[in-house]
Amino acid sequence: MSELLIRNGYVFDPLNGIEGERKDISVRNGKVVEKVSRKARLLDASGMTVMPGGVDIHSHIAGSKANSARMMRPEDHSKDPEPKTKHTRSGVGHTIPSVFTTGYRYARMGYTTVFEPATPPLKTRHTHEELNDIPIIDKGCFPLFGNNWFVMEYVKQGRIEELAAYVAWMLEATRGYAIKIVNPGGIEAWRWGRNLRLLDDRVPNFDVTPREIVRALCQVNSLLNLPHAVHIHPNGLAEPGNYQTTIDTMECVRDIPTRGRPIMHVTHVQFTGRKGWSWPDVRSGAPEIADYVNTHDHVSIDPGQLIFTNVTWMTADGPAMFALFKLTKTKWFNADVESETGAGVVAATYKKSNYVNAIQWGIALELALLVKDPWKIFLTTDHPNGGPFTAYPRVISWLVSEEARRKVIDKVNKTARRRLDLPGIDREYSLHEIATITRAATARSLGLQSKGHLGVGADADIAIYNIEPSKIDLAKEYKLVRKAFARAAFTIKDGRIVVKNGEVVRSVQGRTFWTRPQVSEATMKTVVNDLESKFDDYYTIRMANYPIEEQYLTASQMITTSTGV
Amino acid sequence: MADLVITPARQLRIPVTAECISPDFVAGKSLSEIELTLIWEGNRKVKLGSLLKVHGETGGAPNDCTIRIRGNVSSVRRIGYGMTNGSIEVDGDAGMYLGERMRGGSIVVTGNAGSWLGTQMRNGQIQVKRNAGDSVGGSVRGGTKGMRGGIITIHGDCGTEAGAWMRNGMIRIKGNSDLYAGIHMKNGTILVERNCAGRVGAHMTNGKIVVLGNMGGVLPSFQFEEIRDKAKAGDEKITGPFYVFSGDVNEEGRGQLFARVSENSDLKWNERYLRGESDGD
Numbered sequence: 001m002s003e004l005l006i007r008n009g010y011v012f013d014p015l016n017g018i019e020g021e022r023k024d025i026s027v028r029n030g031k032v033v034e035k036v037s038r039k040a041r042l043l044d045a046s047g048m049t050v051m052p053g054g055v056d057i058h059s060h061i062a063g064s065k066a067n068s069a070r071m072m073r074p075e076d077h078s079k080d081p082e083p084k085t086k087h088t089r090s091g092v093g094h095t096i097p098s099v100f101t102t103g104y105r106y107a108r109m110g111y112t113t114v115f116e117p118a119t120p121p122l123k124t125r126h127t128h129e130e131l132n133d134i135p136i137i138d139k140g141c142f143p144l145f146g147n148n149w150f151v152m153e154y155v156k157q158g159r160i161e162e163l164a165a166y167v168a169w170m171l172e173a174t175r176g177y178a179i180k181i182v183n184p185g186g187i188e189a190w191r192w193g194r195n196l197r198l199l200d201d202r203v204p205n206f207d208v209t210p211r212e213i214v215r216a217l218c219q220v221n222s223l224l225n226l227p228h229a230v231h232i233h234p235n236g237l238a239e240p241g242n243y244q245t246t247i248d249t250m251e252c253v254r255d256i257p258t259r260g261r262p263i264m265h266v267t268h269v270q271f272t273g274r275k276g277w278s279w280p281d282v283r284s285g286a287p288e289i290a291d292y293v294n295t296h297d298h299v300s301i302d303p304g305q306l307i308f309t310n311v312t313w314m315t316a317d318g319p320a321m322f323a324l325f326k327l328t329k330t331k332w333f334n335a336d337v338e339s340e341t342g343a344g345v346v347a348a349t350y351k352k353s354n355y356v357n358a359i360q361w362g363i364a365l366e367l368a369l370l371v372k373d374p375w376k377i378f379l380t381t382d383h384p385n386g387g388p389f390t391a392y393p394r395v396i397s398w399l400v401s402e403e404a405r406r407k408v409i410d411k412v413n414k415t416a417r418r419r420l421d422l423p424g425i426d427r428e429y430s431l432h433e434i435a436t437i438t439r440a441a442t443a444r445s446l447g448l449q450s451k452g453h454l455g456v457g458a459d460a461d462i463a464i465y466n467i468e469p470s471k472i473d474l475a476k477e478y479k480l481v482r483k484a485f486a487r488a489a490f491t492i493k494d495g496r497i498v499v500k501n502g503e504v505v506r507s508v509q510g511r512t513f514w515t516r517p518q519v520s521e522a523t524m525k526t527v528v529n530d531l532e533s534k535f536d537d538y539y540t541i542r543m544a545n546y547p548i549e550e551q552y553l554t555a556s557q558m559i560t561t562s563t564g565v
Numbered sequence: 566m567a568d569l570v571i572t573p574a575r576q577l578r579i580p581v582t583a584e585c586i587s588p589d590f591v592a593g594k595s596l597s598e599i600e601l602t603l604i605w606e607g608n609r610k611v612k613l614g615s616l617l618k619v620h621g622e623t624g625g626a627p628n629d630c631t632i633r634i635r636g637n638v639s640s641v642r643r644i645g646y647g648m649t650n651g652s653i654e655v656d657g658d659a660g661m662y663l664g665e666r667m668r669g670g671s672i673v674v675t676g677n678a679g680s681w682l683g684t685q686m687r688n689g690q691i692q693v694k695r696n697a698g699d700s701v702g703g704s705v706r707g708g709t710k711g712m713r714g715g716i717i718t719i720h721g722d723c724g725t726e727a728g729a730w731m732r733n734g735m736i737r738i739k740g741n742s743d744l745y746a747g748i749h750m751k752n753g754t755i756l757v758e759r760n761c762a763g764r765v766g767a768h769m770t771n772g773k774i775v776v777l778g779n780m781g782g783v784l785p786s787f788q789f790e791e792i793r794d795k796a797k798a799g800d801e802k803i804t805g806p807f808y809v810f811s812g813d814v815n816e817e818g819r820g821q822l823f824a825r826v827s828e829n830s831d832l833k834w835n836e837r838y839l840r841g842e843s844d845g846d
Contacts, residue, residue, distance in 0.1 A: 074705075
């Protein structure tokens with residue numbers, strides 16, 4: 001029986017309404033408990049900030065596209081080697097670190113739960129192989145549904161219950177966590193050399209529209225009672241003027257009952273929040289989107305903050321990646337996943353002097369600052385699209401300090417500086433709000449009951465940072481904040497200390513979360529019959545070989561939901 | 566001038582990475598300080614003194630410091646990394662990444678040099694008296710930034726992909742070149758005084774490649790321009806005559822290939838375009 005007592009830290013636990021109180025946290029057998037015995041190991045956290053372990057909702061850390069990017073970008077590895085230590089394995093990678101390094105780097109920042117947001121169902125076996133090998137952190141993955149032939153056929157026939165049963169079957173077969181939609185219908189159009197830019201364009205050969213797909217999958221999400229909202233990357237990614245499509249996408253599901261929490265999470269809005277008609281004319285659509293999010297409760301967003309550095313764009317959105325490749329003329333990878341989805345990878349560099357990059361940087365920060373409720377916006381860089389996840393501390397310093405932002409604003413493209421609203425925004429986040437956008441709100445959005453808080457019964461995933469809130473002025477000493485968040489004083493995973501002073505001292509195995517909605521046998525039977533008759537026509541593998549066995553996951557953590565189907 | 570002499574203490578079997586063997590690092594340091602510097606031997610960090618013996622004296626500044634390496638250091642990588650001044654003389658073979666990111670000064674190797682010689686260098690001079698490996702003056706694997714300035718002279722032969730992603734500067738190969746000389750080249754000059762194995766200038770967008778021997782044929786993505794009497798490589802004017810090709814057309818490139826007429830009889834068929842004959846014969 002292992003016990004731990006964290007004494008005298010300034011605790012920030014937004015889900016339980018604790019804001020910087022000096023408090024002891026007791027841990028027994030990997031759970032937070034009321035009290036521990038006198039024999040418990042003491043951890044002195046006086047003068048430090050104690051938060052729940054970080055929860056990242058959107059970070060492309062595993063899967064076949066991440067691996068393709070690794071193969072395509074050896075130069076990314078030579079720049080950033082990480083030698084092995086007594087407790088860790090060696091690794092490489094700046095924008096796409098190798099699996100072990102990914103886990104260590106997240107743990108060093110005090111993150112303990114990370115979700116891979118886009119995995120083609122057929123290739124999820126590969127995703128789980130990589131997730132299994134990522135140490136320390138808990139993880140999960142969102143399978144892609146937005147361009148799946150079965151989904152589009154059910155949507156066209158209006159068979160929502162059967163669609164729900166199909167989604168349930170697929171989540172169990174792939175051990176996935178939530179529904180992800182990428183460019184609904186657009187990737188199917190890409191097979192014919194086209195893309196869908198607006199919500200009411202028609203998908204070739206299927207005669208459905210992105211609006212119908214999104215609405216149907218949101219209804220399914222409600223029916224299946226899934227823990228997370230529908231995670232969506234809207235149509236028209238990266239194109240000037242796409243902010244209207246993003247708002248239309250949010251608006252089109254407004255009437256679906258939400259059961260008191262968001263029905264849709266719109267991700268990396270920086271890429272889909274652009275005004276204007278052409279590249280030289282791109283403006284920020286952040287004020288309009290922030291306004292919409294502020295006045296509606298059925299959506300949450302994450303900005304996908306841009307960092308001025310070398311990045312790798314990777315998404316299932318094949319057509320968008322091709323368009324960007326034509327702009328950058330660097331390296332491009334494209335894939336087509338049978339009847340399910342596609343993928344694209346492009347190498348790129350963001351520059352302060354580039355007008356569009358500077359606007360993108362501004363859009364993301366404007367979103368984070370203009371959305372008033374920190375429970376509706378989460379911290380992401382859409383790793384590795386906007387920047388590597390290791391840049392989170394830098395983003396935090398921009399959020400807590402206007403001075404830190406000002407320093408960057410003074411260096412970015414002059415035209416962009418003039419056209420952004422950002423220089424006029426003086427909001428500065430508090431530590432409590434930072435704790436909300438990095439752990440509490442994300443855990444709540446993901447429906448993880450035992451994560452993101454430090455109440456009794458929560459998992460003992462705890463991050464302790466070298467910040468003394470009563471003595472430090474965040475806005476002035478943003479460099480200290482950045483340093484503290486980059487190297488956690490302690491990271492505790494399931495009650496065990498894994499990081500000390502920013503160095504990994506122990507490597508443990510994290511769990512993989514997946515969802516199993518309980519669907520009535522009759523409906524499931526209809527759907528399985530449907531699938532059996534068509535599977536051989538649509539797929540290169542047999543249906544019996546398709547599902548991933550639960551034993552395939554090294555540490556599986558199932559979440560069941562009761563459904564209305 | 567201050568001379569620092571480095572000799573291997575024993576035969577080096579495992580690759581060693583020693584960025585610190587450069588005038589910029591050693592200048593102003595005592596011998597014991599240099600010997601205590603940590604370098605990588607395989608996957609282990611060891612003291613420089615345990616692998617290499619150091620004698621002589623170090624100058625106060627890089628520009629009056631000469632490092633003389635005596636013996637076989639063909640498994641020592643990154644000698645002269647980022648050096649800005651001074652000189653290095655290797656009496657024997659040198660390892661991979663010699664003169665990587667070099668910004669000035671000179672390096673002379675009396676034996677062979679490994680691959681990635683002078684990769685990403687910006688200025689300075691490198692001379693290799695015998696042969697060099699692959700990707701002379703090139704970029705790191707997957708990268709798109711090759712040599713940006715300076716002069717590399719190889720008295721013997723070189724491997725494949727000489728001058729890959731080259732952006733400026735000059736590479737002079739007095740012997741033969743293997744396949745893909747000047748691949749992805751963006752600017753600068755490559756002079757090959759003997760034969761090339763072929764596929765010269767693939768994917769080049771600009772720059773000049775002069776081949777005095779046989780070029781090994783020309784890629785179909787190059788366009789025949791004319792026959793010129795002379796070619797200029799650096800400051801030197803070389804008498805020909807030369808077949809001149811431009812390309813790579815696939816990349817809308819404006820690079821130029823010069824192949825000496827007397828050595829390239831396999832390219833003679835291009836002359837019919839000068840006589841105004843059509844493709845179809």
